[in-house]
Amino acid sequence: MGLFTFLTKRFIAGETKEEAFRAVRRLNGMGMRTTLDILGENVTSEKMARDLANLYINLVEAIDRDKLTANVSVKLTQxxxxxxxxxxxxxxxxxIEAAGASNMFVRIDMEGSDYTERTLQLVHRWAGKYDNVGTVIQAMLHRSEADIGELIRRGIRIRLCKGAYKEPPSVAIQRKDDVNANYIALMKILLDSGIFHSIATHDDAMISATRDYATIKGIPKSNFEFQMLYGINRSGQTELVKDGYGMLIYVPFGTHWFPYYYRRLRERKENILFIAKHLLRD
Ligand SMILES: Cc1cc2nc3c(=O)[nH]c(=O)nc-3n(C[C@H](O)[C@H](O)[C@H](O)COP(=O)(O)OP(=O)(O)OC[C@H]3O[C@@H](n4cnc5c(N)ncnc54)[C@H](O)[C@@H]3O)c2cc1C
Structure with a gap:
């Protein structure tokens, strides 16, 4: 196995659309929805950004043609x-227009805090014109409760995650327990809103809190979904499907894998030890 394949195959579906579609078919066969992400970020050339949007449009058309249960996630810096x-x-x-023609949803991923305000302003603009767009809120940011209030007021669908970027104390909660407490508080706001939102986490404690809250409040399983990243907590993914919850898997693919891969390593020290052990063994 080449170093590239060895490093990436745990978290990334492949370098090509065909590999990603194989993963999507397998996940769809297991009763899971998917969202596809063409890896890449911080593109500064207009031509490259236009070409990448064209790739997304081709992807949307191919998903529709192949009748996959999939939508797309897009990073604005790409x-x-x-x-x-x-x-x-x-x-x-x-x-968004190409996806709308196939009744497909487009999720605007959330990046580092330097981009939060501009991302939300753009999402508000799109949501004023299209009904197939939603975004992501990071529980670690101090501003998130206020942002959620505004998104809900506008009827916009939210994916709630903890936040994958390193942020300073001026903008983000630093202690893990405090991020978790905020995650649970925000989850409750989402579930109470009556809008279909997504609870994106691999954390069993966050999942249990969501399940418990929905049960206590009599919120049907069809009113929200869980989301996880490709290759992480696979047993949790199948268990939630078995229990009748909606489960969507985020499937990244492409050649510009390093920043995404690095964020996944950083989240868990065991990942770094795992890689180090295998590199030393090879
Ligand atoms: C569908 C989806 C979309 C996302 N989109 C965004 C986005 O747009 N913007 C953004 O900033 N972040 C995004 N994230 C990432 C998110 O912010 C977190 O960084 C990531 O999900 C880890 O947080 P956690 O909730 O799983 O909790 P953690 O407390 O980090 O992890 C809980 C447990 O999950 C397992 N786990 C978590 N991460 C890993 C890993 N990398 N490798 C192996 N096991 C792991 C471990 O067992 C860990 O103990 C997304 C996450 C998901 C699931």
């Missing part, structure tokens, strides 16, 4: 946010 907000707005609008 779509030209560093060029300008208006350029990015126009570029991503093309993807």
């Amino acid at each position: 779509m030209g946010l560093d060029v300008s907000d208006d350029f990015c707005y126009r570029n991503v609008s093309r993807i």
